Amino acid sequence: SFELTQPPSVSAAPGQTASITCGGDNIGRQSVHWYQQKPGQAPVLVVYDDSERPSGIAERFSGSNSGNTATLTISRVEAGDEADYYCQVWDSVSDHRVFGGGTNLAVL
Amino acid sequence: QVQLQESGPGLVKPAETLSLTCTVSGGSLSTYYWSWVRQPPGKGLEWIGYIYNSGTTTYNPSLKSRVTISVHAAKNQFSLRLSSVSAADTAVYYCAREYGGNARFDNWGPGTLVTVSS
Numbered sequence: 520s521f522e523l524t525q526p527p528s529v530s531a532a533p534g535q536t537a538s539i540t541c542g543g544d545n546i547g548r549q550s551v552h553w554y555q556q557k558p559g560q561a562p563v564l565v566v567y568d569d570s571e572r573p574s575g576i577a578e579r580f581s582g583s584n585s586g587n588t589a590t591l592t593i594s595r596v597e598a599g600d601e602a603d604y605y606c607q608v609w610d611s612v613s614d615h616r617v618f619g620g621g622t623n624l625a626v627l
Numbered sequence: 628q629v630q631l632q633e634s635g636p637g638l639v640k641p642a643e644t645l646s647l648t649c650t651v652s653g654g655s656l657s658t659y660y661w662s663w664v665r666q667p668p669g670k671g672l673e674w675i676g677y678i679y680n681s682g683t684t685t686y687n688p689s690l691k692s693r694v695t696i697s698v699h700a701a702k703n704q705f706s707l708r709l710s711s712v713s714a715a716d717t718a719v720y721y722c723a724r725e726y727g728g729n730a731r732f733d734n735w736g737p738g739t740l741v742t743v744s745s
Contacts, residue, residue, distance in 0.1 A: 520688065550729035554672075561721055561735040562672065568729055605672055609730035614685050616662065616674040616730050 521549075521610040523619035530625040531596045539622045541589040541606030549608040551589040553582060556603045556621075565604075566591060593624070601626045629654035631722050631736035639716075639743050645709040648699075649722030649736060656680075656703055660725035662732065663696060663707045665718040673718075677725065678705055712743045 524542040531537035541551060551569050554562035564573050566582040569589065579594045593600055606619040635647035649661070663675040676686035678696040686694045695708040709716060719738040726733040 552729070552731040554732070556672075561738050562732070563735075564731060564733055567727065567731040567733075573733065607672075607732070613688075615687065616677070616725075616732075618664075618672040618674060621671040 520613055520615050521608060521617045523606055523608065523617055525604075525606060525619040525622045527620070528623045528625060530627055531593070532627045533596055533598060535596055537593040537596050537600070537624055539591045539593075539604050539606075539624065541591070541619050542587055543589075543608070544587060546587055546589050546608065547585045549584075549610075551582065551584050552607045553580075553591045554605045554607065555600075556605065557601075562605060596624075596626055598626050600624060629724060629734050631724065631734060633720060633722050633736045633739040635739060635741070637740060637742060639712055639741060640745050641713055641743055642711055645707070645712050645716065645741055645743075647707045647720055647722075647739065647741070648704050649706070651703045651705075651724075654724075656698060656700055656705065660730065661696075661698075661705050662723050662725060664721045664723055664732070664735075665716075666721070666738075667715075667718040675707065675709075675720075714743050717741065717743045 553566040555565045556562040565580045569584040570582045605621045630652045660677045660679045662677040693710045698705045721738045722736045723732040724734040
């Protein structure tokens with residue numbers, strides 16, 4: 520089954536840009552979705568199909584995907600962005616849904 | 628706006644069967660994929676499996692031998708059964724709706740903690 524690799528943690532100062540990567544074999548050929556999860560809460564979809572934003576998600580959240588790496592970029596980071604972030608794909612060969620291991624974003 | 632709510636026992640004994648139900652309100656079960664996802668304490672998300680429409684299912688191979696997902700259309704509910712549980716199955720269990728051709732989870736229940744302990 521497809522495997523996704525994320526760094527365990529990333530940090531950014533308020534106002535700066537945070538980038539969270541999601542690695543996988545030719546992941547650029549997949550559509551990648553990103554979720555934000557705050558402590559004690561269910562995940563929330565923040566980017567889908569690589570770079571699309573659901574209604575209600577701030578424009579500060581953006582995504583890209585090419586080659587072996589997908590990236591979630593959070594511009595002008597705020598304290599409220601501190602959370603765990605997960606990437607996810609649909610493995611069309613197996614029809615399985617696969618999550619990355621998650622990245623904790625710390626806002627310094 | 629569709630809403631999902633998990634329900635079921637919060638404590639299950641080792642070797643027994645975990646049973647959870649997800650009640651969907653504000654929308655129909657038909658034409659969507661409905662999944663279960665779990666998260667052990669302090670760990671990441673793990674997809675368990677989905678059920679679609681009239682009962683087509685696909686499961687995570689790591690759990691396939693122990694998992695059954697079923698639909699109760701008249702009650703607008705779908706359910707999870709996980710047999711022969713152990714402490715490793717202790718987790719927050721989420722139900723979620725999939726949307727779109729690339730299986731994104733656009734709606735989640737709040738989750739329910741299930742602890743496996745004697």
